[in-house]
Amino acid sequence: MEYHFEYAGKTIATDKAGYLLNVDDWQVELGPILAATESIELTENHWEVVNFVRSFYLEFNT
Numbered sequence: 001m002e003y004h005f006e007y008a009g010k011t012i013a014t015d016k017a018g019y020l021l022n023v024d025d026w027q028v029e030l031g032p033i034l035a036a037t038e039s040i041e042l043t044e045n046h047w048e049v050v051n052f053v054r055s056f057y058l059e060f061n062t
Helices: 028-034 044-060
Strands: 003-005 010-014
Touching: 003 028, 028 044
Parallel strands: none
Antiparallel strands: 003 010
16 A cells, blocks of 8 residues: 655655655655654754665665
8 A cells, every 4th residue: 555645746655654665755855744743853863864774775775
């Protein structure tokens, strides 16, 4: 089952856990929106993890 939400006039597809299905849909502005679905306010430490995981994914495709 596919889930989605609207952002900036575009439909963004996610999986059940809220992960983006298309890596190219990522925009920094989505970070706080996605975090808010888990009642999280992103701090500098959160952004370090987000950026690390994104870099890892882009390098190793996993």
